[in-house]
Amino acid sequence: MSKMAADEPLEVANWVRERVLGSGGFGQVTLWRHKTKDEMIALKKCRTGTDAILTEKHKERWSKEVEIMQRLNHPNVVKAIAVPPDLAVLRSKLPLMCMEFCSKGDLRQVLNRSENCCGLCEAEVRSLISDVKSAVQYLHSMKITHRDLKPENIVLQQEEDRIVYKLIDLGYAKELDQSSICTSFVGTLQYLAPELFMSKTYNYSVDYWSLGLVSHEVITGVRPFLPNMAPVSWMTHVREKSSDDICAYKAEDGTIVFSKELFLQNHISSCLKCYVEKWLKLLLEWDAAKRGRILNRNKELQIVVFDLIEDILSKKIINVFSVPSYQNLSYEIDDSTAVSTLQTWIERDTRIPVQEQELLLSSGQPFDISKEACQCWVPQTLNNQNVNTMVYVYHRGSLAIQNFAPSVPQTVSKMMEEPRNKVEFVHQKRAWAHAVFFLQQEMELYHAFLQAYRVKMLHVISSNAKLNEQTQAVVSHLQQVEAQLQLILESLHFDEDQAKKIGFFSEEVMHSWSKMNASVGRRIAKLKEIVSQLESKCDVANGKTMDLQRNPYTKMADHEVLMSLLEEGQKRYDSLRRRPKENRYEQTDNVEMVKIVYNCLKHRDKLLRDKTFNAHLQQVIDVQMEIEQLWNPLNSSVQVINKVQMELKQTQLDRQHDIWLQMTQDSCNGFTVPRDLTKSHAVYRPVVITTSQPLSTSMSIDNREDKTEILVPTSEHSFTEPKQFRLTASSVQPALVSNDQAYRDPPEQMSVSLSNSQCDSSAMIDYNVSLRYATQDLMNESFQHYRRVLNEDQSLDWAFLEKQD
Numbered sequence: 180m181s182k183m184a185a186d187e188p189l190e191v192a193n194w195v196r197e198r199v200l201g202s203g204g205f206g207q208v209t210l211w212r213h214k215t216k217d218e219m220i221a222l223k224k225c226r227t228g229t230d231a232i233l234t235e236k237h238k239e240r241w242s243k244e245v246e247i248m249q250r251l252n253h254p255n256v257v258k259a260i261a262v263p264p265d266l267a268v269l270r271s272k273l274p275l276m277c278m279e280f281c282s283k284g285d286l287r288q289v290l291n292r293s294e295n296c297c298g299l300c301e302a303e304v305r306s307l308i309s310d311v312k313s314a315v316q317y318l319h320s321m322k323i324t325h326r327d328l329k330p331e332n333i334v335l336q337q338e339e340d341r342i343v344y345k346l347i348d349l350g351y352a353k354e355l356d357q358s359s360i361c362t363s364f365v366g367t368l369q370y371l372a373p374e375l376f377m378s379k380t381y382n383y384s385v386d387y388w389s390l391g392l393v394s395h396e397v398i399t400g401v402r403p404f405l406p407n408m409a410p411v412s413w414m415t416h417v418r419e420k421s422s423d424d425i426c427a428y429k430a431e432d433g434t435i436v437f438s439k440e441l442f443l444q445n446h447i448s449s450c451l452k453c454y455v456e457k458w459l460k461l462l463l464e465w466d467a468a469k470r471g472r473i474l475n476r477n478k479e480l481q482i483v484v485f486d487l488i489e490d491i492l493s494k495k496i497i498n499v500f501s502v503p504s505y506q507n508l509s510y511e512i513d514d515s516t517a518v519s520t521l522q523t524w525i526e527r528d529t530r531i532p533v534q535e536q537e538l539l540l541s542s543g544q545p546f547d548i549s550k551e552a553c554q555c556w557v558p559q560t561l562n563n564q565n566v567n568t569m570v571y572v573y574h575r576g577s578l579a580i581q582n583f584a585p586s587v588p589q590t591v592s593k594m595m596e597e598p599r600n601k602v603e604f605v606h607q608k609r610a611w612a613h614a615v616f617f618l619q620q621e622m623e624l625y626h627a628f629l630q631a632y633r634v635k636m637l638h639v640i641s642s643n644a645k646l647n648e649q650t651q652a653v654v655s656h657l658q659q660v661e662a663q664l665q666l667i668l669e670s671l672h673f674d675e676d677q678a679k680k681i682g683f684f685s686e687e688v689m690h691s692w693s694k695m696n697a698s699v700g701r702r703i704a705k706l707k708e709i710v711s712q713l714e715s716k717c718d719v720a721n722g723k724t725m726d727l728q729r730n731p732y733t734k735m736a737d738h739e740v741l742m743s744l745l746e747e748g749q750k751r752y753d754s755l756r757r758r759p760k761e762n763r764y765e766q767t768d769n770v771e772m773v774k775i776v777y778n779c780l781k782h783r784d785k786l787l788r789d790k791t792f793n794a795h796l797q798q799v800i801d802v803q804m805e806i807e808q809l810w811n812p813l814n815s816s817v818q819v820i821n822k823v824q825m826e827l828k829q830t831q832l833d834r835q836h837d838i839w840l841q842m843t844q845d846s847c848n849g850f851t852v853p854r855d856l857t858k859s860h861a862v863y864r865p866v867v868i869t870t871s872q873p874l875s876t877s878m879s880i881d882n883r884e885d886k887t888e889i890l891v892p893t894s895e896h897s898f899t900e901p902k903q904f905r906l907t908a909s910s911v912q913p914a915l916v917s918n919d920q921a922y923r924d925p926p927e928q929m930s931v932s933l934s935n936s937q938c939d940s941s942a943m944i945d946y947n948v949s950l951r952y953a954t955q956d957l958m959n960e961s962f963q964h965y966r967r968v969l970n971e972d973q974s975l976d977w978a979f980l981e982k983q984d
């Protein structure tokens with residue numbers, strides 16, 4: 180325990196000192212917990228024992244930090260809170276600083292974990308860059324430069340389901356007015372911008388440099404510029420770099436290599452990597468005047484670092500795992516990217532021809548090719564930054580891996596070639612970090628492969644469910660058609676019986692009826708046979724799918740071997756990294772690490788070539804094929820059933836038409852239903868038809884008082900209460916009806932209204948239509964026959980007959 184913590188009481192009133200959170204240059208941060216309230220605070224205190232030797236500058240820095248912190252209010256800057264009155268006793272000559280406690284440690288601790296030796300995962304990188312950028316942007320907007328941006332000064336807080344990164348330690352922060360350029364220098368050397376280091380003038384862009392360094396480190400696990408050298412040494416080299424260089428490292432032969440790209444051993448997608456490289460070029464610009472800026476249209480340098488990274492992080496980058504090539508790919512899409520475009524990119528990178536690709540979403544749903552590729556995009560919100568948009572691509576009809584070649588980093592291959600070769604500590608450490616990266620990558624790839632298998636299973640299960648549903652729909656549709664056939668046959672038999680009794684129809688006509696129905700009946704029987712075969716095939720596929728579900732590949736636990744190899748590799752790396760500085764000169768060989776990598780390669784091969792697993796994968800594909808093959812015949816039987824149903828309906832309509840025609844002809848001696856009328860009355864069902872008196876006998880025309888009335892008699896056979904309908908031909912010109920001569924020049928149309936209240940409006944409409952014919956016929960033929968048709972629902976329809984030529 181440090182001196183200061185030991186000096187401090189363990190308890191003050193209701194507060195208990197839990198532990199030291201960290202110590203810096205002259206301060207110490209301790210964690211205090213309230214005994215009864217659920218409250219934890221971080222208390223930063225100047226080293227009391229050293230108060231005496233604090234310079235005025237230090238005191239000024241300390242007071243400034245407290246003052247600045249209390250003024251700030253941003254989610255990514257740690258919050259200063261009032262010192263609880265009980266703890267005020269801890270105050271020395273300088274003020275105490277009380278802050279919200281960020282429970283997940285600082286970024287240095289995160290980066291020190293062996294699993295992060297080649298950087299953090301993409302979601303964490305995104306979240307960190309976004310949070311730190313917001314904090315820096317906020318400080319700059321408050322005219323404050325942090326000047327000491329480094330992993331130790333970024334703390335992690337758990338908020339809801341995400342980690343929030345927050346800046347602490349504004350001890351070196353300086354407020355700059357518009358043109359202020361400060362010549363004082365303080366700060367931590369490794370992350371320090373060159374101009375600060377060289378005690379030159381500086382401005383906000385010192386924070387860009389540090390942000391670039393931190394970002395590079397969270398992506399790759401190492402600082403960009405000669406990370407194993409002291410700043411004085413590396414800066415002399417790095418000042419020679421071109422504007423595009425974003426890292427420099429010492430090769431084993433001692434030469435210094437500059438690179439415009441990030442190291443390949445990182446966990447971000449290739450798409451994001453390309454964009455971030457462009458951003459880092461701006462941040463890691465040596466010349467402070469140009470750093471973070473680009474020339475705008477007016478040839479002025481404009482700060483773009485914040486907007487640029489915001490734009491980069493908002494890009495829709497999707498990750499694709501390709502089963503055949505056993506690799507992770509990434510693509511940037513936008514709202515208008517067509518699925519076919521995505522497929523051509525995949526073809527370019529995997530060599531799977533577009534038409535042989537099968538793209539599935541994590542849910543097992545296939546891509547809808549009619550929609551855009553962004554259908555797979557999971558919007559990134561603050562709380563789902565860990566959700567990557569994943570797409571799985573398969574070679575149609577196969578789940579086999581076609582490319583088994585592992586991608587071993589060069590440093591690791593070299594180590595494997597000569598495991599007993601001893602190299603400098605820094606190179607060994609890097610090679611071991613790459614070995615850990617390789618083990619992680621293999622673990623991730625195998626995990627993605629198992630995920631692709633699960634996604635395929637989900638797809639097969641859901642296709643099978645859809646097939647079952649559709650088969651059931653087809654079966655029940657066919658049953659309906661069968662029932663319709665039964666009904667129509669019954670009606671046919673009834674009609675035949677009736678027709679025979681009345682002697683209405685010729686044998687020929689009746690034969691044609693039963694022939695039509697028999698033919699449809701035969702087709703239905705055939706369809707039944709086909710559908711029942713499909714149903715049993717579907718049952719078989721169903722059974723197989725259930726089998727797959729009941730017995731999924733159970734040896735998935737095998738990936739635990741990969742997991743334990745990874746853990747072993749990380750442990751070895753950790754012990755190498757922690758080797759005391761004085762022992763770093765005695766070089767050790769790489770045999771142990773090489774063994775782990777070799778075992779991983781061996782196990783990987785065993786897993787991927789495992790016969791049982793591959794047989795199981797083949798079964799999954801076979802079932803998928805079986806299901807897919809049933810869709811075509813099933814869809815065509817749907818079409819055939821629809822067609823047969825139409826035909827069946829037609830047989831009924833045809834017979835009705837025959838009945839109508841025959842009865843009309845029979846009862847009206849050569850009169851037939853007018854063609855137009857037949858059309859408009861095509862819905863007539865065979866109903867009770869009563870032949871009426873000819874119009875001539877009982878129709879009277881009354882045109883007294885300029886009112887024309889046509890009195891139409893009803894037949895006693897069709898109405899329970901026979902009565903006369905009074906029809907008023909209101910629009911008929913009196914002359915037309917009053918003068919017999921006028922019939923020779925009939926109006927085109929005569930509109931009449933039915934005055935009988937019992938008639939509903941639909942009957943009236945029918946009547947109006949009918950009367951037009953009647954009137955024309957009346958005028959052409961003087962008198963016409965008409966028919967009254969009583970529907971089953973007792974509504975009245977009228978059919979007037981015109982004389983056949």
Ligand SMILES: Nc1ncnc2c1ncn2[C@@H]1O[C@H](COP(=O)(O)OP(=O)(O)OP(=O)(O)O)[C@@H](O)[C@H]1O
Nearest residue numbers: 200201203204206208221278279280281285331348
């Ligand atoms: N609010 C906090 N919540 C959790 N941990 C914290 C908090 N503040 C500081 N720490 C821990 O304490 C460490 C030291 O804090 P800080 O950097 O503020 O001290 P310092 O004395 O100013 O250091 P420096 O030498 O960088 O100036 C941090 O690296 C972090 O691990």
